[in-house]
């Protein structure tokens with residue numbers, strides 16, 4: 001079993017969505033860079049294209065890392081060719097098809113596990129069945145939970161105590177019980193999966209169960225960001241974890257940062273030279289992750305607020321995909337007519353249509369604030385860059401993550417979205433209006449005492465993040481612990 005040369009062989013199985021794949025690929029590359037390890041990442045053909053350059057570079061540097069490429073059964077469920085990732089699904093119906101096509105991969109992946117017989121499986125939590133696969137082979141299964149300790153703790157409390165069921169209305173705030181800090185939520189911000197049985201409830205139950213029964217959970221976080229919650233996971237919830245993040249920080253050179261996750265739709269030099277012309281901390285960066293789709297009305301409100309603010313901005317749009325011919329081709333998210341040209345001419349804003357080199361942009365000294373949807377990767381990337389946030393959560397666990405920023409660490413302000421909704425494209429009365437957006441922009445980018453204090457806190461967190469991954473510090477040490485734990489399991493002295 002494993003490798004003949006005594007190395008530890010880990011197989012990584014990421015889920016096919018950027019927010020899942022990117023940190024797992026970073027983690028896999030990190031593990032492969034350590035002494036005495038060998039890594040295989042299981043991907044499908046289109047997804048392999050997103051990461052191939054980075055992996056080729058690692059191989060040239062002498063790391064033992066390779067891709068195992070599966071063909072994708074998209075045609076079996078009626079998906080167009082090349083649609084192999086959640087980023088390419090413009091409608092809920094197509095997302096469901098993709099979800100089912102991913103399920104069809106299970107037998108082929110199990111076959112790969114049997115053929116390779118690695119020393120451990122590091123699997124996205126969304127594949128709960130990998131626990132049985134690992135047990136059959138007598139090897140540890142490690143769950144990769146794409147979010148942070150805070151989310152694990154809030155989720156545990158919501159499931160355990162159901163506090164959202166004891167309020168009179170959707171908008172009445174309640175305190176999440178049993179946490180190290182006073183954290184307040186409303187039931188309208190709680191993901192639908194905890195409020196009612198949905199199509200995904202069964203999967204979610206299994207996911208939580210296999211997370212509990214795994215060898216442990218690999219966390220893309222660092223101890224100093226959420227120490228009380230890392231301790232709570234261990235002591236109160238009884239989960240073994242390794243915190244090795246922020247994994248995005250291991251992309252150290254411009255090429256790695258510029259191509260992380262996909263080929264950028266804009267030249268990295270064009271982005272950087274635009275930012276080079278701006279004063280330090282003067283530009284607001286806006287991105288809603290890889291999956292959010294907004295209505296035209298909402299996009300218009302953002303555009304007006306940005307222009308009225310007078311601040312320079314870089315805005316990533318272009319998440320709306322063509323549906324009329326079931327094509328996966330991107331089209332530009334609808335902006336008010338003439339807006340892009342006007343912003344280009346007066347130099348106030350740069351609009352990026354499609355994939356942006358986010359880590360590269362955030363790290364530029366001109367960036368002074370981040371308007372984010374609070375996806376966990378974006379949170380960590382903004383934290384690592386040491387910038388204050390404007391929070392605009394939309395779905396998944398993003399409202400929980402928001403509270404870590406605005407109620408616990410206090411380095412950002414909320415734009416005020418109160419309603420969890422998986423598909424933000426539907427027109428709805430809960431649209432966030434331009435005045436609220438403008439107010440939040442001023443609060444973060446302005447020069448009030450509060451803004452200065454938020455900037456100070458954000459800068460401090462950025463320093464802690466960078467320190468955590470250096471030799472001898474918390475994330476570096478936990479990576480070593482992870483390798484040691486797998487090695488001990490292999491030699492039969494653990495688990």
Ligand code: UDP
Pocket residue numbers: 018019020022260261287288289290291292316354355356357358359374375376377378379381
């Ligand atoms: N991202 C990027 N360019 C884009 C959009 C997203 O590099 O144009 C990256 C971003 O840096 C982050 C990931 O995609 O690493 C998105 O993950 P996150 O957890 O923030 O949100 P999700 O997309 O899962 O909602």
